[in-house]
Amino acid sequence: MMLIIAGMTFREVLSKKIFYIVLVLTAMFLVVYGIALHFAVQDINKWGGVRNIQARLIFSQLLSLGLYFSTFMVALMAVFSTVGSVSGEIETGTIQAVIAKPLKRSELILGKFLGYTVMMLSYSIVIYLGILGITFISTGYEPSGLFSGLTSFLLIPLLLLVVSLCGSTFLSTMANGIMVFMLYIIGMVGGMVEQIGSMIENTALVNIGILSSLVMPSDALYRKMVFGLLTGPDNPVTAFNPFSTMYPPSGIMTVYTIAYLLIVLFAAIRIFNRRDI
């Protein structure tokens, strides 16, 4: 049953023009990033290539820039594709005939979750490998901790997807979109506040940052990923810029995120089980 709903969810996405537009735009994004990198590399190679500390610093910054916007894109995709997943169907009424069928409401939610997850994970993996691949090919810059970076990167769309799916079980599509987007911004601002707090050693700021990361861990995941990728045994800690990080969140963040995710998914099922349609 879950698989039937997942398949239908997947087909719904494939049936939309916007899906193909997004694919084309994503490809364009990767191409633009590649071209920018190419010209940067031409200049920087005059300094002695990837073995030069200065050059490595710049490459890592370019990479963090690429990753930053990739995260942003993936996050937007996750939110927009799921924002009306339940509420939209309630608003149009397409859900009515489905609920009357011999299927549990939880199967409907889990099915949708599964469908969107497969879709978002594939999309995110392509972007992640695309950005890192392009960077490696044109600069020879090899980030460390590829796999744990990928884990953090994939958790971001997953997290937003679940929050947005949960919101759509009790909010209108519009209200849900606003809520998830605000949460995402809170996470982002919180992340910056925390970094500034760490830098000037202000505990109040750090605490505010941590608190907002607990409310929405998306930015914490991003910083964890960037820190892991760009600071290894042979990579210097990057200078402060809004896209990278010097103070990574602790490893507990990943565990926290997974627990967060499961709780929100569970909440979505509970809420949907009780609601009138």
Added chain:
Amino acid sequence: MVIKTEGLTKWYGNKLGCRDICLSVSEGQVFGFLGQNGAGKSTLVKMLVGLIFPTSGRAEILGRPLGDREVKKRIGFLPETFRYQEWLTGYQLMKFHASLYKMPGSAGRERIEEVLQLVRLKGHEHYKIRTYSKGMQQRLGLAAALLPDPDLLILDEPTSAMDPLGRKEVRDLILKLKSAGKTIFLNSHLLSEVEVVCDHVALIKKGRIIAGGSIGELKAGKIEVEMIIGNYNDVINRSLAEKGYKPWRENERVMVTVDSRDKIPVIAEIVINNGGSLYRLTPLHNSLENLFLELMQEGGENDADHCRDDLQGSA
């Protein structure tokens, strides 16, 4: 009993959906649920199919409490909105629904052909639902509801978007299903339709059931009598009114309404004893429509706080 509800009540916040609904629908009945817009018809069927949850009261369908999944396999439901995944073709939608009913592939395919034929969508099934007209979409919804060859078919205004021919086809379809022993619960505000296909009806007003029973009974309840009277005078008029028959005149015709057949000679007597020349007296069969309008106007005074036996349309 295929459907049995006891005091089923739904409040939307502090807005009443329906209240104290007590119904019994037995096997093989075509049950008409009649009411004006906003009376609470859809509210009731939504509770029956598990879209909304009752505030209080109980209900059983096919002997099981609401929400039972085995029972849901035996129910076909056409929602009043009849909106479907419009990016699918009609055929793909049927396959989706067949899989939701857990129908195995080959049997499913055969049945899909059958129901498409039944609702006359054959030839359109490979177009996207997006391109269907409203009536075609409702036909598709009907096909989806018929898919599992359900023992109980719940139709919420099944012909609201259909042309006269479509209405007739649905009517014939319902009669055919009835003769196959299926039970049908039909929401409608189209009396003419209900009158033709249903054997039992319940009338709902402002969330409460105000009358119900078999169509025959309901029609027998009140009889309109048409008379042609010479020398019609005030005395006759007053005497009839005093006895509670409320006469009214249309040209030379005098009309009265009586509760039962027994009262017909009584009226004749009044007319003759008061000097009227009775040329003709014709009992007219009250059409359900008149009854319907009458009931709707009378208001919901007859309180339905508890189940009343006469509301139970036992076969």
